[in-house]
Amino acid sequence: MAEEHFEQENFYVCVKAPKTLRRSILESSKDTLFILKQVYTIRQIRDAKHQVMAEVDDELKELKILIQKIDDLMPKYNKDELKKLIPDVSSKRKQFLKKEKAEAKVKEEHRAKQEPASEVDKLTMALDAIQKKLQNL
């Protein structure tokens, strides 16, 4: 019976509270438009976020270059000079370093055989190198 009603083009419904219904429809429309407006606001916020991220990225790249520059400007000593400066290098330490170097070489070769290094891999490698330098201090 109900299906027959829906098939008809003109269907009359008794609206008990027309004002409330009208209010609900208008408020729904208002909320929908408000959501659409919010979509634009969120899009703007996300654009701003991306911009800030790009700026941070640029600044960090520049920082990396500057730190590298400082590293280049710092004095470099060869082994003989270091021996004069640091005479108490123990043989155990040397052995340890030699072993570590060999392991690192094997790892490096293994890594090189794999796919080309991504930006993250490069950063990881740079971090490892700094970590090693710190350990050798």
Add this chain to the structure above:
Amino acid sequence: MISESKPIFVKIDKYKEILEIVEVINKKVTGVKQLLTEFEELRTKEEEELSNWEKNLEDITRKVESIKEELSSEQ
């Protein structure tokens, strides 16, 4: 190993240049910190907007439901 108790003196040729670079680095680090604060504020704002969005959607769902009920109630 370098003895912690005995300082060593090394010659740094471009000492002033290094200090200048350190100064620039400090400024840049401050700038990055400010950018991160800005980023954090934007993230909070985005979360607030998303939360409002969700609330509005719930309101719409409720209103549409009441409209549907009104139109399909027993005559």
